[in-house]
Amino acid sequence: MGSLAAQQQTAWAFVPGAKVYVVDDDKAVCGSLSSLLRSVALGCETFASADAFLQSPEPEGPACLVLDMQLLGTTGFEVQQAMASRRRCLPIIFLTGYGTIPMTVRAMKAGASAFLTKPVGDQELLEAIHHALHLDADALACLQGQDALMALYGSLTPRERQVMGLVVQGLLNKQVAADLGTSEITIKVHRRQVMSKMQAGSLPDLVRMSERLATILPNADLPR
Structure with a gap:
């Protein structure tokens, strides 16, 4: 993990203030992902429910969402739909233990950044997060430019x-x-x-x- 952390810290040096939100009702998963992200100097905030995340303040800097597909009382698709109605929709990386091709197609068509099957390797997840953060950095810059023009x-x-x-x-x-x-x-x-x-x-x-x-x-x- 040490060498991986060093490599990824360099890769993310030009994404200041980056933050990753994790929504999963499994405390062990949240803890593991939080440790991984902090090891590469990425800000991280975990939520045990979709409602808690959706009620949280909008991030100021680049961010993305790592979202479990099957949550208690709701699904990742429902969270994705709720996010789509917002002016700023964070890139979503879906995690699922039983992914199917139709699920993957549906998620990607709705704008998901990635759809990964558990257990997912650290490198694969970090690469997906790296891509998502850059997508959001570009989208955020565009929104800020629009606000300035308006x-x-x-x-x-x-x-x-x-x-x-x-x-x-x-x-x-x-x-x-x-x-x-x-x-x-x-x-x-x-x-x-x-x-x-x-x-x-x-x-x-x-x-x-x-x-x-x-x-x-x-x-x-x-x-x-």
């Missing part, structure tokens, strides 16, 4: 949003002015404000921002 867009006044929506369609200042019933000089002022508040270095930058916003703000005054 904050910039939220700083615009209603009129500035109208101007932005028309400008990214390629309309000239005088065309925007005619469309909104105001002067070209006023539109120039609004346009400068839009570029400044959105931190856009050029019109193509603003267009790309608009395209991203259109996917996360369906009711925004933006071109589709």
Whole structure:
């Protein structure tokens, strides 16, 4: 375990704050997995029930879920479904003592990161966790980027949003002015404000921002 721990610590050095959640109603399994994860310097939190996990705070950094398929009173599929309704859905690594091909297919189609059969080797599990943490790190960065973009867009006044929506369609200042019933000089002022508040270095930058916003703000005054 010593050499394995050293190798994996190096591999995870660039995933700061990584954490693994383990949900299993078998205390022995939770204890074993917790020891393994801590031996490679990974944060770990265990839960004996799905409800306890689902009520826990959302992690701040990259994380993944190691989930037993058959829990008391519920199944891993039900937990996966509950997670899917959240804005941030952690990658799930299923563990099961009796995996079947249909179960594996169902789990993977629903977005599982891995489906492993007990007993699973340390190396195989750690590799699956390593992959899942990187998936979540990428997803988290994307969400944070979306939040930052939405904050910039939220700083615009209603009129500035109208101007932005028309400008990214390629309309000239005088065309925007005619469309909104105001002067070209006023539109120039609004346009400068839009570029400044959105931190856009050029019109193509603003267009790309608009395209991203259109996917996360369906009711925004933006071109589709």
